Amino acid sequence: MTILRCSATTCIYNKNELCSKGEIDVIGENARYSDETSCGSFRDRNDEAVKSSCADGCGCEKIKIDCKAEKCTYNENCKCTAAAIGIAGDGACDCRETKCDTFECKC
Numbered sequence: 001m002t003i004l005r006c007s008a009t010t011c012i013y014n015k016n017e018l019c020s021k022g023e024i025d026v027i028g029e030n031a032r033y034s035d036e037t038s039c040g041s042f043r044d045r046n047d048e049a050v051k052s053s054c055a056d057g058c059g060c061e062k063i064k065i066d067c068k069a070e071k072c073t074y075n076e077n078c079k080c081t082a083a084a085i086g087i088a089g090d091g092a093c094d095c096r097e098t099k100c101d102t103f104e105c106k107c
């Protein structure tokens with residue numbers, strides 16, 4: 001499993017820059033740059049519909065990451081193999097405002 005630090009503190013799963021979701025999906029099928037990736041699991045913490053269906057888990061340092069950014073050096077069969085990654089998304093209101101900062105294109 002990968003160590004995850006996440007700066008998207010506006011996400012309902014974010015607990016002190018750790019993620020409480022247990023597993024996340026990173027998207028960006030044809031990404032060649034970090035900016036073309038995003039955390040598909042981001043949910044705005046003010047979204048009432050999500051709030052009510054969300055267990056209030058603790059932030060875990062290690063997390064399972066499914067990733068569609070297959071051009072990334074760390075991607076093996078749509079799983080992230082990096083030891084540690086950073087998701088960036090200060091002030092994000094939407095998943096498109098987040099990105100995997102660790103993305104490195106093998107292209």
Ligand code: SF4
Pocket residue numbers: 026037065067068069072073074075076079080081082085100101102103104
């Ligand atoms: S480091 Fe690469 S494989 Fe891992 S989540 Fe980020 S983009 Fe996906």
